[in-house]
Amino acid sequence: MPPLNEIASQIRRDILRMVHGANSGHPGGSLGCTDFFTALYFQIMEHNPTFSMDGKNEDLFFLSNGHISPVFYSALARSGYFDISELSSFRKINSRLQGHPTTHEHLPGIRVASGSLGQGMSVAIGAALAKKLNKDNHLVFSLHGDGELQEGQNWEALMFAAHHKVDNLISTVDWNYQQIDGTTTKVMNLGDIGQKFEAFGWTVLKMDGNNIDEVVTTLEKAKSLTGKGKPIAIMMKTIMSKGVDFMENDHGWHGVAPNDEQLEKALAQLPETMGDY
C-alpha cells in the first residue's frame, strides 16, 4: 500500500475526474475531507470490504453530509469495496454511484442513504446502540458538515448520545466555514461548535483535517477515549477544495464541476500514484 499522502493524491484525482465526467457533483467538501477519508479507510478503521449490511465485528462509518459522495466512493473503491472502473459511472443513468449515497442500488460500503442533511448522527447513534446490544466492541465513526449542523435534528442527537452514554461513537465535524450561500458566519453563524458539543456533554478533540499525520494521531486518540461514558467529537478544520490551489477556500466550488481546462490544471497539481480509473 502506498503512503497515506499518496493515496490521498489519487483520491483527489478520482474526485475531480468523477465530477468532471458527470459535469456535476460536489468537489469542494470532497477535496477538503480527502485526508480524513484516507486516514479512516486505510489506517484507522477495522473494516471488511466484503461488505455485509449488518457490519458485525467491524468498525462502521456513516457519512451524514452525503453530497461529498465522490470522496466516499473513491475511498470505498480504492480500499476494495468495488472495482475502481465503476467510479466512471458517477451520477450517470443506471449507476450504483448515485449523486448522493444510497443503499437502494446496493453499492457495497453504504449502509444508509444521506443527502437530506442532518440525519446521519441519529443513524450512527442507532448503529452504535446496536453494537452495544450485540456486545460488539467495534466503533462507529461519522462525518458531518458544519453547515448541516444548522439542522435541528443534530442537536436532538447530541442530547441523546450524551444522555444514553453512547461512548462507542466518534463523530467528526468538517469545519470549513463554507455552505452554499456563502460562509457559515454570514449565512447562519454556528459560533464555537466545539464548545457547543462540550456543553451537550461530549468529549471534544480538535485537528487540522488537512494534515494527514495529525488526522491519524487524533483519530487514534479519539479511539483511546471511547468506552468512558461519553461520545467523542472531533472538530476538524479543513480547507474547502484542499489540494487544488485555484479552488481552495472558495464556496463557489461547493457544487460545481471543473471544465476541461480547469481539470487539466488541477490534475497537474496531484500526482497519479495508484493509477487513474
Place this chain on the structure above:
Amino acid sequence: MLKDIQVTGKKDTRSGFGDGIVEVARKNENIVALTADLAGSLKLNQFMKEFPERFFQCGIAEANMMGIAAGLTIGGKIPYTTTFANFSTGRVYDQIRQSIAYSNKNVKICASHAGITLGEDGATHQILEDIGLMKMLPGMTVIVPCDYSQTKAATIAIAEYQGPVYLRFGRPVWPIFTNEEDFKIGKAQYFSEGSDVTIFACGHLVWNAIQAGAILQEKGISVEVINMHTIKPLDEDAVIKSIRKTKCAVTAEEHNIIGGLGDAIGQCAAKHFPIPIEYVGTKDTFGESGTPSDLLKKYGLDIPDIVAAAEKVLQRKNNN
C-alpha cells in the same frame, strides 16, 4: 350473518400493541422499542419492565428517534418506534423517507392516537393524512387493524415481516370482535358475503361497517363487509373478486377521503373493474375537539353515514 359476530370485550387498540410487543419480544430478542416521551400512552410499561436494556427513551425528539431506529437495524435489531400518529408521520416525513424507506430499513413505525377518535385534544393531534403519507412511500407497508386482538396480532406479525411498516392504531375503547389467528398481513378479512354492495373498511370503522351491514341486511340488502386492514400492499384479488360480484362499493376509514383506503380501492377498481364508489371519511378537512362519538357523527363517519352511503351507491349502480 353480521349480527352473529361475537363481541368478546372492549379495549383500546393501543393496549393490543402494548400486549403484542411484550409477547413478541419474549420470543425475539432482536426487538427493541423506542419512544418520544409517550411510553405510557403507547402502553409500553410492561415492555420497559421486562426489557429495560432494549428500551430507548428519546425524549421529545421524534426526528432523532426515527434516525436511531434506522441505525439500530444495522446490526440486526428490529426497532419499534412509538408515538402518536401525527408525530410518527407528518412531523418526521423526511427522516422516514430517506433514512428508513429509501434505505429499506426494517423499522416498525407504531402510531397510536390516529384519526378523529383521538377526541378532545383536537385537530393538532388528530392526523387524518397519515395513511396517505405512508402509502406514498415506495416499499412501505401500511396496516390499520380494527380492534384490540387484531392490533396485538399485527404487532406480533410485523416482527417477522421484512421491511418498513407503518402500524396505525388508536385511543378509544372499542369492541373486540376478531380473533388474533385470523389476521394475516396483506389478506382481506371477510365478515359477511353478499351480492348487492361491498363495504371496505379499516381501523375503528370496521366495527361501524359491520353495524351498518347488519342494518342494511335487515332492509333486505345483501352486503359484503370486508376488513382491508392492510392498505398497502392492497389485497387486489379480494377487491376485484368482490366488486365483480357486487358492482358497487363503499369505503369507510377514519382518514381524509383523499389519500387513504378509499383512494386505494378506487384506483384498484379504475384499473381492473370500474364501479360506482361512495367514500366515507373526512372530507378534506381538519378535525376539532369533542368526544369520539360526537366527532364520528359530526364528520360523517358514523353507522348511519355508512348505511346512507351504501344506499346511495346502490341507487347509482341501479341507475347506470
